[in-house]
Amino acid sequence: MKHRPGNQFASDNYAGICPEAWQAMAEANAGFATSYGDDPWTARACNALRDFFETDCEVFFAFNGTAANSLALASLCQSYHSVICHETAHIETDECGAIEFYSNGTKLLTVSGQDGKVDLDAVEHTVKKRSDIHYPKPKVLSITQATELGTLYTPDELVAVHGLTKRLGLKLHMDGARFSNALAALKVPPKELTWRAGVDVLTLGGTKSGMAFGEAVVFFDRQLANEFDYRCKQAGQLASKMRFLASPWLGLLQDDVLLCHANHANRCAKKLSEGLASIPGIKLVHPTEANAVFVQIPQNVIDALHTRGWVFYTFIGSGHCRFMCSWATTDEDIETLVRDMRDVMGKEPGF
């Protein structure tokens, strides 16, 4: 694989298309096919996702996560409702108001919580503190799995989340942009993290798992999918050559490919996390449970790493440095970064 730029840990969406997704797209590229999703690849991809989740869910394909999240949440809400989410949730911090836009005004209400996970008491407080007509009526809890801070809701924590949403009469949405990483780390069947845990709608990430683009919106409560196809079309999310949005799923869902790539990314993050934590002066700021590593390092070290060509984010969540691994990360990338970090830390004053 030529032209793969090294020196980057910015995001798992910096990686290219994994070979299996690429191959599946190539197969779908043979000849003509019906447009707008009435093609055999789309039908097969929907069925593959039903098999994956072991249930008869409704499946739609959108171009990206912002659209998938927004349209999914819009379908759960009226304009006067509210969606409760963590203050670091992608829907709150990184979607440019798309939820509010597509839902014609549904308001996001944020809560805090350790390591990117919503605090359930805070959720309850947010729902119960007002019951009057002047407050945007809480309707949905949206959680992210794996979280924006690289942590996971364990199956037990999901049971508690479900208990609360049931008690409070909230729908449960899951932003699964990195669902595959959560699945690989928690080693349970997909159904245990979704419909068995009360998830009504899942936004399932394809892009960060190795596809070129594309997320699936999976309705476990099929009634909620009523007229969702119109929502997608109106929002510009109905691909006319849908087979290219759908077929990569066939590549990822065969032979556990999705899990293998996610396992690889998680293993890389673990290795990087251990390597960085062994350097004096470096502090991990969140546990490394999926494919992200968050560390606190001095600004002069950040600058020195940038000078050496390393690319990583410093604006996610608490504003620490995030190093993200993907299916395409190599052991050599990790070893070189750890070596450079050790070198830079040794040279900078104060360490």
Ligand SMILES: *Cc1c(COP(=O)(O)O)cnc(C)c1O
């Ligand atoms: C990347 C990501 C998305 C999707 O982002 P798009 O750029 O809109 O595809 C959604 N949620 C989370 C948590 C993400 O990390």
